[in-house]
Amino acid sequence: MSPEEFRAAAHEVVDWMADYLRDIRDYPVLANVEPGALIDALPAQGPEHGEPMSSILDDFKKLIVPGVTHWNHPRFFAYFSITASGPGILGEMLASTMNVQHMLWKAGPAATELEQTTLNWLRQWLRLPEEYFGIIHDTASTASMHAILAARELASPETRLSGEHPPLILYESEHAHSSIDKGALALGIGRDNLRHIAADSEFRMIPAKLESAIEADIAAGKKPFCVVATLGTTSVTSADPLLQILAIARRHNLWVHVDAAYGGPAALLEENRALFAGIDQADSLVLNPHKWLFTPVDLSILYTRRPEIMRRSLALEQIPAYLQVAQHDRAMNYSDYSVNLGRRFRSLKLWFVLRYYGRKGIVRVLREHMRLAKLLASWIEADSRFELSAPVPFSLVCFRFKGSDDDNRALYDRINASGKAFVSSTILHGKYVLRLAIGNIATTEEDIRLTWDLIRASV
Amino acid sequence: MSPEEFRAAAHEVVDWMADYLRDIRDYPVLANVEPGALIDALPAQGPEHGEPMSSILDDFKKLIVPGVTHWNHPRFFAYFSITASGPGILGEMLASTMNVQHMLWKAGPAATELEQTTLNWLRQWLRLPEEYFGIIHDTASTASMHAILAARELASPETRLSGEHPPLILYESEHAHSSIDKGALALGIGRDNLRHIAADSEFRMIPAKLESAIEADIAAGKKPFCVVATLGTTSVTSADPLLQILAIARRHNLWVHVDAAYGGPAALLEENRALFAGIDQADSLVLNPHKWLFTPVDLSILYTRRPEIMRRSLALEQIPAYLQVAQHDRAMNYSDYSVNLGRRFRSLKLWFVLRYYGRKGIVRVLREHMRLAKLLASWIEADSRFELSAPVPFSLVCFRFKGSDDDNRALYDRINASGKAFVSSTILHGKYVLRLAIGNIATTEEDIRLTWDLIRASV
Numbered sequence: 001m002s003p004e005e006f007r008a009a010a011h012e013v014v015d016w017m018a019d020y021l022r023d024i025r026d027y028p029v030l031a032n033v034e035p036g037a038l039i040d041a042l043p044a045q046g047p048e049h050g051e052p053m054s055s056i057l058d059d060f061k062k063l064i065v066p067g068v069t070h071w072n073h074p075r076f077f078a079y080f081s082i083t084a085s086g087p088g089i090l091g092e093m094l095a096s097t098m099n100v101q102h103m104l105w106k107a108g109p110a111a112t113e114l115e116q117t118t119l120n121w122l123r124q125w126l127r128l129p130e131e132y133f134g135i136i137h138d139t140a141s142t143a144s145m146h147a148i149l150a151a152r153e154l155a156s157p158e159t160r161l162s163g164e165h166p167p168l169i170l171y172e173s174e175h176a177h178s179s180i181d182k183g184a185l186a187l188g189i190g191r192d193n194l195r196h197i198a199a200d201s202e203f204r205m206i207p208a209k210l211e212s213a214i215e216a217d218i219a220a221g222k223k224p225f226c227v228v229a230t231l232g233t234t235s236v237t238s239a240d241p242l243l244q245i246l247a248i249a250r251r252h253n254l255w256v257h258v259d260a261a262y263g264g265p266a267a268l269l270e271e272n273r274a275l276f277a278g279i280d281q282a283d284s285l286v287l288n289p290h291k292w293l294f295t296p297v298d299l300s301i302l303y304t305r306r307p308e309i310m311r312r313s314l315a316l317e318q319i320p321a322y323l324q325v326a327q328h329d330r331a332m333n334y335s336d337y338s339v340n341l342g343r344r345f346r347s348l349k350l351w352f353v354l355r356y357y358g359r360k361g362i363v364r365v366l367r368e369h370m371r372l373a374k375l376l377a378s379w380i381e382a383d384s385r386f387e388l389s390a391p392v393p394f395s396l397v398c399f400r401f402k403g404s405d406d407d408n409r410a411l412y413d414r415i416n417a418s419g420k421a422f423v424s425s426t427i428l429h430g431k432y433v434l435r436l437a438i439g440n441i442a443t444t445e446e447d448i449r450l451t452w453d454l455i456r457a458s459v
Numbered sequence: 460m461s462p463e464e465f466r467a468a469a470h471e472v473v474d475w476m477a478d479y480l481r482d483i484r485d486y487p488v489l490a491n492v493e494p495g496a497l498i499d500a501l502p503a504q505g506p507e508h509g510e511p512m513s514s515i516l517d518d519f520k521k522l523i524v525p526g527v528t529h530w531n532h533p534r535f536f537a538y539f540s541i542t543a544s545g546p547g548i549l550g551e552m553l554a555s556t557m558n559v560q561h562m563l564w565k566a567g568p569a570a571t572e573l574e575q576t577t578l579n580w581l582r583q584w585l586r587l588p589e590e591y592f593g594i595i596h597d598t599a600s601t602a603s604m605h606a607i608l609a610a611r612e613l614a615s616p617e618t619r620l621s622g623e624h625p626p627l628i629l630y631e632s633e634h635a636h637s638s639i640d641k642g643a644l645a646l647g648i649g650r651d652n653l654r655h656i657a658a659d660s661e662f663r664m665i666p667a668k669l670e671s672a673i674e675a676d677i678a679a680g681k682k683p684f685c686v687v688a689t690l691g692t693t694s695v696t697s698a699d700p701l702l703q704i705l706a707i708a709r710r711h712n713l714w715v716h717v718d719a720a721y722g723g724p725a726a727l728l729e730e731n732r733a734l735f736a737g738i739d740q741a742d743s744l745v746l747n748p749h750k751w752l753f754t755p756v757d758l759s760i761l762y763t764r765r766p767e768i769m770r771r772s773l774a775l776e777q778i779p780a781y782l783q784v785a786q787h788d789r790a791m792n793y794s795d796y797s798v799n800l801g802r803r804f805r806s807l808k809l810w811f812v813l814r815y816y817g818r819k820g821i822v823r824v825l826r827e828h829m830r831l832a833k834l835l836a837s838w839i840e841a842d843s844r845f846e847l848s849a850p851v852p853f854s855l856v857c858f859r860f861k862g863s864d865d866d867n868r869a870l871y872d873r874i875n876a877s878g879k880a881f882v883s884s885t886i887l888h889g890k891y892v893l894r895l896a897i898g899n900i901a902t903t904e905e906d907i908r909l910t911w912d913l914i915r916a917s918v
Contacts, residue, residue, distance in 0.1 A: 001545030007477035018466035036789035038572035046580030050817040067569030084558035086460030096551035099543035110526030113497035121505030139801040163649025188647030190622025321886035330495035358509035427780035
């Protein structure tokens with residue numbers, strides 16, 4: 001494709017993109033398609049000959065868009081609501097054009113140093129100590145796996161050599177994200193060695209249960225090595241009592257990993273300081289700008305105070321000849337710290353977002369999302385047919401119709417089939433509840449009001 | 460950012476992108492900057508207040524671009540040469556705007572089914588059997604880690620439960636990519652259990668050495684579980700003798716993973732059939748459209764004939780409530796097959812590339828790259844001051860000046876300091892050699908000729 005053909009097509013695509021962002025409320029949030037519909041609509045074999053870009057773009061609009069669940073819709077309230085903001089998209093456009101792959105500093109000096117700079121800015125905004133090292137991963141799942149790997153390396157360095165280890169025990173709340181289990185399974189920790197510590201009535205890990213589990217494991221000859229505290233659990237956005245967990249972990253030499261994938265950005269708000277007390281003492285911490293920081297997927301940040309352990313956990317016997325570079329104090333080779341060698345230029349979009357909104361602009365939006373969540377919670381409490389199912393510490397509201405689980409499942413189906421909003425569900429205290437997560441930068445009070453009207457009308 | 464502000468900025472950005480692609484030969488390929496220069500040029504703290512997009516874009520041009528090593532430059536010949544093609548960039552623009560995260564079918568029906576469709580098209584072009592399941596990962600490192608994990612699951616299913624396993628032995632050529640070692644380390648295989656099998660004079664794994672290593676390990680009470688064959692090694696693009704490796708592996712019940720991250724696309728060419736004989740019998744196979752298939756980073760494909768083992772390797776005790784969905788035969792939930800839960804809509808750019816070029820168009824470009832590599836090799840052989848250091852089965856040329864290693868290091872420095880081309884280096888048979896990898900879609904014979912002139916003038 002010649003640069004001029006690209007220019008023409010890209011201008012056309014940009015107009016579609018801007019129209020899409022402008023008209024996004026006209027799209028049904030949840031795709032209304034049957035499984036297999038797109039597979040059946042597309043040819044079973046790839047094309048022998050090239051096709052004009054105009055035909056491909058036509059098919060994109062005609063075949064792909066109707067099958068899209070619109071994550072960038074302001075009334076996408078399922079899972080966690082996310083945003084591809086304008087500056088974030090612009091950053092991705094430029095990054096994909098330059099196609100930088102900065103496995104080594106030399107392969108991408110600007111990409112490497114912009115990652116260091118943006119993660120340093122965010123570190124300060126989060127009031128984390130200067131020695132915290134930051135690295136970008138694709139997802140929190142991958143980031144947490146690397147944190148658990150570093151914890152394994154610290155507790156059992158011989159594993160990297162022999163592959164052997166004593167039974168290493170990992171602790172997490174029963175509300176921890178499933179990716180913690182997956183990461184640990186991959187690393188060879190074993191499912192029997194994952195302790196899901198009971199939570200209190202407000203879904204927070206019970207420190208006394210953590211401590212007794214650790215002691216029981218030690219008594220049984222096992223080796224506790226890691227505890228994962230979650231600040232903003234997936235089901236209910238509860239925050240584990242980090243300071244108490246840290247105190248217990250320190251007594252037993254456990255690595256403390258904090259999963260703040262969703263909640264992390266809220267640490268920028270003064271009023272949330274208490275909720276995040278202790279994050280400056282964690283061994284590692286993950287937060288996702290692609291969740292609640294207006295950055296297109298994917299971009300997850302892993303901070304650690306022990307980068308040397310993280311690096312050692314993947315240290316090869318020798319660096320292959322094709323990757324050898326002159327060592328330089330200020331030339332960071334990020335791939336030393338991850339399983340993946342290749343790395344795309346993700347910090348560019350983050351830099352655009354941080355600069356375009358600024359700290360105060362970001363804080364303003366997050367605060368508004370938390371206000372909207374509390375406003376919705378107040379409406380729910382004021383309607384005798386509904387009940388809140390959990391506290392609302394961040395921007396997620398868990399609630400249910402005061403009826404059977406089947407009533408609530410039917411409610412869920414009607415809301416989502418409307419195309420006007422998309423909520424998800426979970427199970428709390430054995431009951432089926434709806435989850436409404438606020439987090440898209442374009443979401444307004446009017447969107448919340450319209451959705452609440454829809455919910456009440458769908459009963 | 461309002462849709463109209465986005466529209467204006469995006470049109471401006473598109474013009475920069477098209478100009479960049481048009482003028483890219485005017486940029487120095489390798490960034491000519493000192494480590495730390497960008498960090499020093501940027502503020503130590505992030506901005507309190509938001510800034511206009513125009514200032515951010517100005518800084519992008521002024522501060523970021525000079526620190527970029529231009530991977531999309533037609534004379535980027537280092538590592539492996541890659542391409543962000545026009546259609547690929549257009550796909551990324553649309554994907555980042557919609558911001559789909561298709562962890563479940565429901566969360567992204569079109570993204571899920573387009574991944575199935577494009578990977579099925581490519582599977583047929585590669586003449587792989589119908590039962591091959593394909594999944595997109597970020598990089599080949601991650602994909603290979605998942606393949607080795609599945610191999611571990613097959614050989615030692617109890618590991619997922621207890622974390623315990625006998626000494627599991629992995630075999631790979633001494634020229635296998637370092638990511639195989641890293642992935643295995645992460646999975647708890649242990650460095651002592653990685654066997655780097657010697658290669659022959661043309662850098663291909665010696666089957667007899669593989670078999671004797673397996674037998675020695677069995678005799679020592681260890682458990683061979685996986686062999687990685689590379690088709691297109693990183694240093695020299697040698698291809699391991701896959702059919703012989705398969706025969707040995709079958710006798711000993713080893714999982715065979717084929718790393719064709721770079722070489723894979725060349726299997727589309729009839730004339731390469733012999734080189735790829737056996738890929739249809741592998742247990743898993745990785746190839747990277749973001750390397751030699753004109754797709755912007757990142758997009759790596761993992762195929763396996765044993766998806767159920769791959770899925771089981773990460774099976775949780777129970778699916779968390781917030782991820783539970785109705786099961787449907789045709790609704791694939793890709794996150795069941797990977798550590799990462801989140802997945803961005805990567806297949807869109809691949810679909811654009813496959814359709815825009817078509818199979819024949821892709822074959823034409825790959826064939827031209829291989830022709831250019833052989834042409835350069837012939838020029839090198841015709842110049843008595845230089846020598847080829849390895850055969851040229853694909854599009855990489857390894858060569859050296861007939862002088863000392865220091866002479867060649869100096870040559871490397873002069874070529875790359877010129878900004879006109881960027882080559883990398885490796886060590887072969889104990890000697891420092893230059894690597895010139897052809898793979899960018901815009902590279903012409905004139906680029907190769909100009910670079911060869913530059914090399915000769917730099918002696």
